[in-house]
Amino acid sequence: MAHLGSSVEYGLHCLLWLAEPAAAAASSRDLAELQGVSPSFVAKIFPRLEKAGIVSASAGIHGGYRLARPAARISVLDVVDAIEGLKPLFECREIRGRCALFDGKAPAWSTQGICSIHAVMLRAEQRMRAELAATSLADLASTVARKAPAGLNGEVRLWLGDRLDARVKARAGDSPGPPPAGSSARPRRRRAP
Amino acid sequence: MAHLGSSVEYGLHCLLWLAEPAAAAASSRDLAELQGVSPSFVAKIFPRLEKAGIVSASAGIHGGYRLARPAARISVLDVVDAIEGLKPLFECREIRGRCALFDGKAPAWSTQGICSIHAVMLRAEQRMRAELAATSLADLASTVARKAPAGLNGEVRLWLGDRLDARVKARAGDSPGPPPAGSSARPRRRRAP
Numbered sequence: 001m002a003h004l005g006s007s008v009e010y011g012l013h014c015l016l017w018l019a020e021p022a023a024a025a026a027s028s029r030d031l032a033e034l035q036g037v038s039p040s041f042v043a044k045i046f047p048r049l050e051k052a053g054i055v056s057a058s059a060g061i062h063g064g065y066r067l068a069r070p071a072a073r074i075s076v077l078d079v080v081d082a083i084e085g086l087k088p089l090f091e092c093r094e095i096r097g098r099c100a101l102f103d104g105k106a107p108a109w110s111t112q113g114i115c116s117i118h119a120v121m122l123r124a125e126q127r128m129r130a131e132l133a134a135t136s137l138a139d140l141a142s143t144v145a146r147k148a149p150a151g152l153n154g155e156v157r158l159w160l161g162d163r164l165d166a167r168v169k170a171r172a173g174d175s176p177g178p179p180p181a182g183s184s185a186r187p188r189r190r191r192a193p
Numbered sequence: 194m195a196h197l198g199s200s201v202e203y204g205l206h207c208l209l210w211l212a213e214p215a216a217a218a219a220s221s222r223d224l225a226e227l228q229g230v231s232p233s234f235v236a237k238i239f240p241r242l243e244k245a246g247i248v249s250a251s252a253g254i255h256g257g258y259r260l261a262r263p264a265a266r267i268s269v270l271d272v273v274d275a276i277e278g279l280k281p282l283f284e285c286r287e288i289r290g291r292c293a294l295f296d297g298k299a300p301a302w303s304t305q306g307i308c309s310i311h312a313v314m315l316r317a318e319q320r321m322r323a324e325l326a327a328t329s330l331a332d333l334a335s336t337v338a339r340k341a342p343a344g345l346n347g348e349v350r351l352w353l354g355d356r357l358d359a360r361v362k363a364r365a366g367d368s369p370g371p372p373p374a375g376s377s378a379r380p381r382r383r384r385a386p
Binding site for chain 2: 131140
């Protein structure tokens, strides 16, 4: 199994649609369907991104997720850590102290400092993390923008706008009359977008 | 789950006992018991190391595994790849071509070149691998040697020698008489040490 799974892949691809400065808030369902991946899978990813301060959520039919800070200040590493939760490259079981010669009583020298095998793995992990930290969502978005035709972002906004319109109309059909004064047509409970 | 599992950890620790220039051949069982880890687990690791040309095996009661080349020419990466089998850091599912706007027909520009998300992951993997390649078994062994008391390697040789002696005696007890001329006391089938 790969170390960084499909949650990271789906999360990054969906976040790229929010990286454009003019992007409106979008639900995780719309982002997932725009990207052609499982909405129920993506619905589990966005709360983790929100918890990590990468996206912020707003409620209501016009609500949804937006980036919580500029795309240039969100690194691939931020997204990986938010989704995967600091999964280590290697877990040291400290077996260096189990040598049969020690007869169950590992001498101090044998477990002093960090295990040399663990140290190599930590250095390798650090290199990997530094590389993931060196690329931001803005960098990824500009790579995609260099390839894509000029009108793509506009088309995406239209596609998301059409879905919102359809929802607004469907909801209006659900509650045909205006709500009584002082009341709300829908409870104002904050929903995950 | 960590990317590099206990097979890598056990394999590296056991190989360190073979990195000393004066090390005799040792069975995977003796190496596992010397290190205080599961012999059946280690028995599955050594054939992979042999297949990758990291250790070589010799048959017979005095046989066992030795390093197949000098410890300075065996990197941590060689051992990781031999044991884990080139497990990728990230598997790209090419979801960039699935955008709903493409309506099932991804335009050429959308799948041209490597996916920018995959490219970041490949760079991160490359950094990780370069760091694992930069440390050899000889480097690890010298780090351990700097910590350990001077007599440790001698004690290890004695411990392994005692186990060999016990096996030789036990086998002699099994077959008290010399084998008839032209025959062999045991079939000469090559055994995994």
